[in-house]
Amino acid sequence: MFYRRTALIIYDILSVTASSFLAILLRYDMHLDEIPDQFLMPIRNFLPLNILLTMGIFYLFRLYHSLWAFAGENEMQSLVMACFLSAVVSGVGLNLFKVSGKPVPDSYYFMYLFMLISFTFVSRFSYRFLRSHKHRLQNKKNNISVMIIGAGEAGNALIKEIVTSNYSTMVIRCIIDDDKQKMGQFIQGIKVVGGRDKIIESADLYDIDEIFIAMPSAPRTEIRDILDICKETSCKLRSLPGMYQLVNGEVSVSKLRDVEVEDLLGREPIRVDLDSILSYVQNKVVMVTGGGGSIGSELCRQVASHKPAHLVIVDIYENNAYDIQQELLQNFPELKLTVLIASVRNTKRINSIFETYRPDIIYHAAAHKHVPLMEVSPNEAIKNNVFGTWKTAQAAALNGAEKFVMISTDKAVNPTNIMGASKRICEMIIQTFNKHYDTEFVAVRFGNVLGSNGSVIPLFKKQIAAGGPVTVTHPDIIRYFMTIPEAVSLVLQAGAYAKGGEIFILDMGEPVKILDLAKNLIRLSGYKLGEDIQIEFTGLRPGEKLYEELLMDEEGMQDTDNRLIHIGRPIQLDEREFFIQLKQLEDASKDEIADIRPLVAQIVPTYVYGQNAAENEVKQ
Template sequence: MSAWKDWWSSGSPRLAVVLHDLAMVWVAWQGLHRLRFGVMLHPPAMSWWSTEVAVVLVAQGLVFWQVGLYRGLWRFASVPDLWNIFKASAFGLFAIALALGLYNRWEMVSRIALVLYPLVLMGLLGAPRLLYRAWKDSRMDRGGQASVRILILGAGHAGEALVRDLRRFGTYQPAGFLDDASRLRGSKVQGVPVLGRIDEVAEIARETAARLLVIAMPSADADAMQRVVVACEQSGLPFRMVPRLRDVLEGRSLPGELKEVAIEDLLGRQPVLPDWKAIRSWLGARSVLVTGAGGSIGSELCRQCARHGARRITLVERDELALISAETSLRRDFPDLEYIPVLGDCGDPAVIAFALQTAEPEAVFHAAAYKHVPLLETQLREAVRNNVLATETLARACRETGVGTFVLISTDKAVDPGNVLGATKRLAEMTCQALADQCGTRFVTVRFGNVLDSAGSVVPLFREQIRNGGPVTVTDPEVTRYFMTIPEACQLILQASAIGTHEAIYTLDMGEPVPIRVLAEQMIRLAGKQPGRDISITYTGLRPGEKLHETLFHADERYRATAHPKILLAEPRAISMQGMEIGMQQLREASDRYDRDAMGRVLRALVPEFQPIGDHAASQPPATVVAFPSRIARKT
């Protein structure tokens, strides 16, 4: 007995399956002919083995092999395997008829047996496979009596696939489906009953002793997801969801993995789908350099570049731990690419010169920036140095070394800026515009709104406050913001870069803004608590520099459509070239002296639409101190 087990586990199961199938061919052929000839008054003599039987076995066996019948496993036998058996039986009939016709002109071959042969063979081959799978599934069901009982919300394709996956692993036992489709009521999916509607989940969970809820509705919109999540919360049970297909394909979820419901699943905004063909065509086999490569945007941008065809990625980052983490993650997931880590400040001309000379990039993505609005209101010098002067240093070096594309990652706060962050990012845009010409480096600016879960965003803050038991602090009950996910933001950057305009400012049509109050309530619910009852929300008032509502578009920037339906191209506004040159020099000198008053005056003169908001406005000097000549203007 042990010898048989050793033989079976050593790789012989496939041989055993081949022998089984050939035995079924022999049974079908012999059985049909004996039945046919057995009803004759004087049946001819038939032997159990003959050259004719050998011809049948060889012809049918070759067809089995050619059709690929042995690429699957009996444990996972399904409709595709039955289809292969059908093809093998049908093609086998023609192969046998041809072989026997050449061998003995069908002597002693029953025409009726020949017609019935593929049907009988299908049954003999398919039934054992399905019975074996059913036996294995039933063993898992019996062995999983101590497994976790779950209710599956959604009886569609995702729910059906989930049941099959759960039965393979045996850790969870499906107790039933819930679905709002009335036609499914009382039916069974993979042998699991549909017990009721989704809004009945609390009652049905008690009746079935379920311990976990799984949402198998990957195509549901935000409104439907919100309703489902509310129903799950009322049950008091933990809940998970089947990941969306695009999350699996983009590496954010593993196949078969159950993930927690994320806040982006409930925000009510459809993600923008990029044109991957255009991105891969532009990015393929390029050397790229990313500044701020250890940050939330920079690291994801590196991953997107690695995933879609870049051959070499240079990571410029001044935080050593962030640099090590980003490089290690990339080398683990994309080991075939070349990586050049550079530890240093992108505002240091020596660091940039070294990085550009070493990597020879064809595209540079400038993601390094300070972006915390309240903090930058009191740190003007660092905001100017990092967001403006470092951008000029990097952009000028890229132009002088002939880099093909320079991409500045900006923000919607640069439109009619009301804070230091917006003003410095707007001035960085103007710096790139001033350096652009029609025969050198292509300068591209990409603007987008708040990025969910990025460093310094409101989502990590809310999550920490909820973890500590509250309260969750919201500045104003009416405040709204535009949101997108980190991967989506990086895909927008690559999409805009691939469009091909020589000098451009791209803005994403981000749909409707999201009230921060609603965001806070949803995050509290996702934590299994109720807003106002378990976790309170307090309103602290707008902080210096914060707007009640952000704007995506400037009145003087005429927008037009691009090749991508959700990306708009803004026409750059006229700027004074001579004024920019003088102003940037004054900013550098004031930064070297740490003269914040002078930097404030120059910043407001260069960006006249900058109107400080809140307490910070009262402390600012007049914006008319510095006057720059405007007779030389450039508008493209």
């Protein structure tokens, strides 16, 4: 560092000297013999003092302390200001040493400033340029060719970071933007080659490896359209998460994330006014069963952010319970939190918890939900889902709870698997309890959530990471999808609408083909479908539908203030017969009878199981 600083000082002495004489030489077209002595003498006499003063100015502006290998806009501003001040000092000093009249021509000052800035700039920034050029040459064989989509502020910030970095192995080959005024222009030396219609052509022409989407403020529909084009290129796709990154000045390569398949759903995120809705949660004792699961843990997060008097989490799986406990303690240090390990199947334990904590609101998310696993262990589905719900709901009613919100599923509609049938019985229990207790009992029914435990997207990602194949049960299978935060937000809003007895049905948007999800995820991961990664069809699993329904025909539909939440009218049932059947079902599940499904079918007439269910699905 000492030698580098000394070298800079010597260079600056020479720069001040050269700038002083070159400025006057340029004024006279480099003809030294034509320069009058009255101009040369003040320059020569003031030079030693000019050097000392300029070195002092440079020192004050920290031109000898900055790490010029990483210099940016601030360093450039300091350099220009230091040189400008030196020129001002030079003007004052020359007038003190003048012989007669003007000490130098007026143009001298501008030429001096220009020359000094040029010399100083070269000394400070040439090292960075040479180092960067050397780095690029060293990594030329391993460079990642990048295309940037978006020539706005976010794109510019991203390009600047990549271009100026000495450690990045990325090379930006081209920029894409639909703004016609930007086409053909250059940003940081990189050309805007055209709009989205040029994406596929440019990816091939410039041999692009990765595409960065720098459009944080663009609507989801526009992002989806661009992704639909990009996925045909076999390039890996990455994007900036959102507009807040730009607002907070956090646009950088580190903020880029891999494009996820949910980006291709092509709709804006569902937003609800949780602040007004969750007023009924504030200062209440809230219990979440299954609070460590995908849905349950998100319920805990959103409830915790709205200042409940006490949040009680109940879960049978200690690892999940521990994870959400630590997260909430860190993010909400003021939260009164109790995490309990308990099974909803244990009557005495559940009753004891309710008697101790007296929750006002219960979100019942504890359930066995994996369709294939429950098909081979149907008694466990009945014990946990049906009678776990019964015992928890009864404890809530007997201990004066205000609301009981049960998480249901679209698989409860015309079920073809024991999991869906068990959830339909849970809905029937909820609606029956609502008639006999003051507690408001409701159920919320929705489809698949992206990224939840056991869902298809994490499975596909693991299979792709392992090199394939990606397994899809049937080429025509479709599902409704929603993100976990979206689903939970709507669950909370439905809870606010609850008057008791309703089955709330969430609008999941348009259904998505699972095969299309698999294809898109393969392409978004930068692999070629059929070459790098194969797709295999494994056949429908026991109890699996080709499509899911959200409403039974006889339920009808009633709207709410939120267009994404609807209410299915309760179906009338013979309560006496229902309770007799439930007792028979409970005894059968405890006795571990070989096939409990015929008893379930007596309670849920729309339940079709076994080979007939699969055959009906394929025919449809």
